[in-house]
Amino acid sequence: MTDAHTPPVRGRILVVDDQRNMRATTALLLRAEHYTVFEAATGEEALAQLAGGSIDLLLTDLKMEPMDGLTLLRRALEVAPRLQVIMMTAFGSIESAVEAMRLGAYDYVTKSFKESELRYRVERALERARLLRDVDNLATDFNQRHGLSSLVGRSPAMRELTSRLMRVAQSDATVLIQGESGTGKELVARALHAHSRRKSRSFVPVNCAAISESLLESELFGHAKGAFTGAVKARRGLFEEADGGTLFIDEVTETSPTFQSKLLRALQEGEVRRVGESTALRVDVRTVAATNRDIEQEVREKRFRQDLYYRLNVVTLRVPPLRERLEDVPALAEHFLERANARSPKPKRLSAAAVTHLMGYDFPGNVRELENLVEQAAALAESDELLPEDFPLRVSRLTPAHGTPSIAVLEGQGGGPGRLVSTAGPTLAQVVEEAERHAITQALERHGVDLARVADELGVSSTTLWRKMKRLNLRPPSEPTRE
Ligand SMILES: Nc1ncnc2c1ncn2[C@@H]1O[C@H](COP(=O)(O)OP(=O)(O)OP(=O)(O)O)[C@@H](O)[C@H]1O
Ligand SMILES: [Mg+2]
Numbered sequence: 198m199t200d201a202h203t204p205p206v207r208g209r210i211l212v213v214d215d216q217r218n219m220r221a222t223t224a225l226l227l228r229a230e231h232y233t234v235f236e237a238a239t240g241e242e243a244l245a246q247l248a249g250g251s252i253d254l255l256l257t258d259l260k261m262e263p264m265d266g267l268t269l270l271r272r273a274l275e276v277a278p279r280l281q282v283i284m285m286t287a288f289g290s291i292e293s294a295v296e297a298m299r300l301g302a303y304d305y306v307t308k309s310f311k312e313s314e315l316r317y318r319v320e321r322a323l324e325r326a327r328l329l330r331d332v333d334n335l336a337t338d339f340n341q342r343h344g345l346s347s348l349v350g351r352s353p354a355m356r357e358l359t360s361r362l363m364r365v366a367q368s369d370a371t372v373l374i375q376g377e378s379g380t381g382k383e384l385v386a387r388a389l390h391a392h393s394r395r396k397s398r399s400f401v402p403v404n405c406a407a408i409s410e411s412l413l414e415s416e417l418f419g420h421a422k423g424a425f426t427g428a429v430k431a432r433r434g435l436f437e438e439a440d441g442g443t444l445f446i447d448e449v450t451e452t453s454p455t456f457q458s459k460l461l462r463a464l465q466e467g468e469v470r471r472v473g474e475s476t477a478l479r480v481d482v483r484t485v486a487a488t489n490r491d492i493e494q495e496v497r498e499k500r501f502r503q504d505l506y507y508r509l510n511v512v513t514l515r516v517p518p519l520r521e522r523l524e525d526v527p528a529l530a531e532h533f534l535e536r537a538n539a540r541s542p543k544p545k546r547l548s549a550a551a552v553t554h555l556m557g558y559d560f561p562g563n564v565r566e567l568e569n570l571v572e573q574a575a576a577l578a579e580s581d582e583l584l585p586e587d588f589p590l591r592v593s594r595l596t597p598a599h600g601t602p603s604i605a606v607l608e609g610q611g612g613g614p615g616r617l618v619s620t621a622g623p624t625l626a627q628v629v630e631e632a633e634r635h636a637i638t639q640a641l642e643r644h645g646v647d648l649a650r651v652a653d654e655l656g657v658s659s660t661t662l663w664r665k666m667k668r669l670n671l672r673p674p675s676e677p678t679r680e
């Protein structure tokens with residue numbers, strides 16, 4: 198039973214002193230301040246208590262037997278690196294106090310301390326402990342939500358993407374992310390930020406397709422008061438918001454050449470000029486841009502400035518379409534279902550048949566389409582187990598990698614990718630075979646004759662791999678195919 202008047206825990210403190218009187222007095226004083234206080238008579242005892250990991254502050258005597266305060270300090274920080282330590286020293290041992298600080302103690306008090314002085318130093322150390330914990334939590338939080346772990350899929354194509362991503366994340370290089378709609382470009386941009394040295398600063402996204410040309414300029418660069426009708430006060434632009442962090446310029450091809458040249462100048466000079474302002478402001482921004490168009494073609498057709506293209510394209514990350522990594526479908530489907538289940542009182546699970554069904558699809562809308570399909574199925578399905586019929590696909594067969602394409606017609610024109618609509622469904626066996634062929638071919642392309650690695654990557658034994666390759670008439674690339 199907790200007393201309604203008990204104040205919340207203000208901090209957990211461990212007091213270590215081999216002199217019983219001194220220890221008890223200090224503990225008493227701190228308990229009166231509503232801290233939770235533990236006591237230890239020796240360094241060994243203290244280390245055992247610290248191993249539990251719930252202590253925020255260690256307040257220890259310097260001169261103790263057999264383990265002295267400095268040794269305790271050193272070993273305590275090994276078990277609990279975030280621990281705050283205050284050293285209690287006898288009058289006149291200032292050198293030891295300095296040594297303690299050098300070893301990582303936060304502060305020291307001389308043993309003739311006044312109560313108010315101890316209170317003040319303890320509260321300050323605990324404040325620091327709380328601050329460090331918050332920063333830790335924030336970083337973990339952003340990393341969990343946006344780090345590499347948010348990118349589901351262990352296919353060779355995704356692994357290549359993530360390893361490249363990790364390599365460029367550390368640098369400040371401008372990155373251009375290319376990929377069809379719904380492949381996960383924004384997720385990749387966030388992961389880049391989450392793994393960069395800028396991760397504790399802002400990630401600022403701007404979608405060029407969603408804002409009109411004139412607004413876009415003042416959004417990005419800001420404007421002076423009275424720069425245009427409606428500009429009643431001065432405003433910072435997103436470049437300034439992103440100072441120290443990452444600016445994500447999404448759909449960058451959806452801009453005019455005039456805007457593109459302004460963007461180019463800002464990137465080249467590392468400076469922005471607010472609309473209607475004559476002086477420029479220095480900004481330290483890492484730029485990541487994305488497009489789902491064929492940007493090289495946009496350049497060839499003079500819709501996108503070549504100089505800006507070169508400036509953005511220091512490093513390219515290509516996010517592969519889902520149909521080229523169908524091995525990722527099961528993990529992605531599970532991931533989206535788990536998310537849907539977390540919001541629903543009636544958890545659902547995927548049947549093997551449903552997974553096979555999904556793996557036979559070519560996903561013109563990529564991961565986003567799969568995400569929608571799973572959410573819809575989870576919301577609408579009658580039974581606990583999701584079946585193929587819970588996923589109404591507009592197309593039910595892939596174009597085989599070899600031989601004649603399946604019977605399909607292209608629907609839709611211009612703009613977005615056309616959708617394949619089949620007129621006859623394949624058998625389940627055909628779908629499985631096609632998915633296997635696809636996964637194996639991709640792995641073979643990566644590892645060639647190294648079949649042990651191919652098997653490893655696909656999670657099957659070498660014999661199984663060999664058997665499947667024989668049945669599918671697949672051979673390692675360097676071996677000539679016998680007819
Ligand atoms: N590898 C992945 N793991 C988990 N979720 C993913 C993955 N890839 C994409 N998604 C999810 O799919 C949806 C689409 O991703 P995102 O918005 O990043 O795509 P995009 O490439 O930016 O698309 P567009 O070009 O249409 O803007 C998002 O909800 C995203 O969370
Ligand atoms: Mg996007």
